[in-house]
Amino acid sequence: MDLVFLRGLRIETVIGIYDWEKAIRQPVVLDLEMGADVARAAATDRIADALDYKAVAKRLKQFVGEGRFELVETLAERCAELVREEFGVPWVRVTVNKAGAVTDAEGVGVIIERGARA
Numbered sequence: 448m449d450l451v452f453l454r455g456l457r458i459e460t461v462i463g464i465y466d467w468e469k470a471i472r473q474p475v476v477l478d479l480e481m482g483a484d485v486a487r488a489a490a491t492d493r494i495a496d497a498l499d500y501k502a503v504a505k506r507l508k509q510f511v512g513e514g515r516f517e518l519v520e521t522l523a524e525r526c527a528e529l530v531r532e533e534f535g536v537p538w539v540r541v542t543v544n545k546a547g548a549v550t551d552a553e554g555v556g557v558i559i560e561r562g563a564r565a
């Protein structure tokens with residue numbers, strides 16, 4: 448399977464388990480790898496045959512930016528669902544990095560894979 452990727456998408460959202468976190472916005476950084484038929488898009492050279500990473504990024508910025516989450520797990524799962532359902536992606540890997548959440552750590556978060564990788 449070919450992949451279309453989107454890396455380092457920084458979005459401010461409400462995320463966290465503590466009361467003080469529910470009152471502020473914090474950045475998360477998303478990385479996505481999405482199964483796609485790159486050969487078909489290459490053959491026609493038409494964006495209509497491609498998985499449009501700009502459209503995916505725009506939709507995720509809206510969804511995550513307007514959402515409220517407690518766990519990074521929930522945020523990752525919702526993003527995977529959205530990408531699979533709205534963009535017809537058969538397989539996706541989503542990395543959520545809540546950079547800055549843990550002192551002296553470069554980042555913390557989750558990596559999930561959903562769907563069938565043909």
Ligand SMILES: Nc1nc2c(c(=O)[nH]1)N=C([C@H](O)[C@@H](O)CO)CN2
Pocket residue numbers: 462463464465468517518519520545548549
């Ligand atoms: N597995 C997880 N552990 C923790 C999470 C989380 O979302 N998933 N969240 C927190 C706090 O919100 C933390 O990020 C605040 O600094 C702690 N552990």
